[in-house]
Amino acid sequence: MKYPEAMQAIATEKALSFLGLTARKNGSYLNFPCIDCGNESAIRYYGERKNVAYCSTCKAGTNIIAMAVKLKGIDFQEAKKLLVEKTATTEETIQEKLSLKYELEFTIDMEKEGLSKELCDTVGVGRPKGKTMLSGCIAFTIHNETGLKVAYYGIRISDRRPKFHQSFNPELYLFAYHVADKNEEVLVTTDMFSCLRHLAQGEQAICNFGLPYLSSRQMELLSPFPYITFEWLFTDKKDIMLNVAQNLKAYHRFV
Ligand SMILES: [Zn+2]
Numbered sequence: 001m002k003y004p005e006a007m008q009a010i011a012t013e014k015a016l017s018f019l020g021l022t023a024r025k026n027g028s029y030l031n032f033p034c035i036d037c038g039n040e041s042a043i044r045y046y047g048e049r050k051n052v053a054y055c056s057t058c059k060a061g062t063n064i065i066a067m068a069v070k071l072k073g074i075d076f077q078e079a080k081k082l083l084v085e086k087t088a089t090t091e092e093t094i095q096e097k098l099s100l101k102y103e104l105e106f107t108i109d110m111e112k113e114g115l116s117k118e119l120c121d122t123v124g125v126g127r128p129k130g131k132t133m134l135s136g137c138i139a140f141t142i143h144n145e146t147g148l149k150v151a152y153y154g155i156r157i158s159d160r161r162p163k164f165h166q167s168f169n170p171e172l173y174l175f176a177y178h179v180a181d182k183n184e185e186v187l188v189t190t191d192m193f194s195c196l197r198h199l200a201q202g203e204q205a206i207c208n209f210g211l212p213y214l215s216s217r218q219m220e221l222l223s224p225f226p227y228i229t230f231e232w233l234f235t236d237k238k239d240i241m242l243n244v245a246q247n248l249k250a251y252h253r254f255v
Pocket of ligand 1: 034035036037038039041055056057058059
């Protein structure tokens with residue numbers, strides 16, 4: 001894999017953890033201890049400058065591969081290959097129907113989120129019964145754009161962190177996309193629960209799994225809609241607004 005492709009393929013958070021560095025999300029960056037001075041440094045985890053880092057103490061830029069070179073004592077080609085192998089997310093959409101079937105329960109936690117039992121039962125959202133990979137999570141049934149059930153996506157109740165199988169790359173899908181009428185107005189939200197609340201109101205709503213960006217695949221999926229309202233629950237909206245303006249023809253607004 002060439003350098004630019006590798007920089008896009010390497011999953012930043014996984015790569016930092018693989019290199020033994022603790023990371024904390026901070027808007028469009030991950031903060032982690034600089035490998036030279038130990039002070040807080042920042043790395044982009046998506047977009048054009050994905051995996052490019054900067055330390056304001058050292059006043060120096062670096063990138064995830066160069067960091068692996070230093071920390072692992074290997075050469076650049078080896079480091080690039082290693083990080084891609086260890087962290088790259090799949091770029092292939094799932095083509096087979098998921099055979100796994102959870103029995104999903106509507107719980108008090110879900111009621112507290114203002115969710116409707118009827119809607120959750122209809123779209124396949126709930127707490128999986130028994131011991132599963134998504135124990136302690138609210139599980140969302142995920143379909144591809146043609147309506148084929150491809151995965152479960154979990155949100156852990158205790159800390160709201162996402163949990164899902166590695167064969168599922170959220171960048172390649174949009175939640176509730178298959179049921180939306182592409183000729184009508186749609187709301188795109190970054191909050192899975194908000195998406196369910198809007199759907200329960202009879203509105204068309206889609207969620208991008210809480211990512212602070214839209215991948216090129218997600219942008220492509222949104223292209224048929226004539227009117228899109230973005231409920232973008234991140235403070236920094238500059239990048240996404242620019243990206244949407246450049247890539248979507250739809251009338252759109254941010255709320
Ligand atoms: Zn530094």
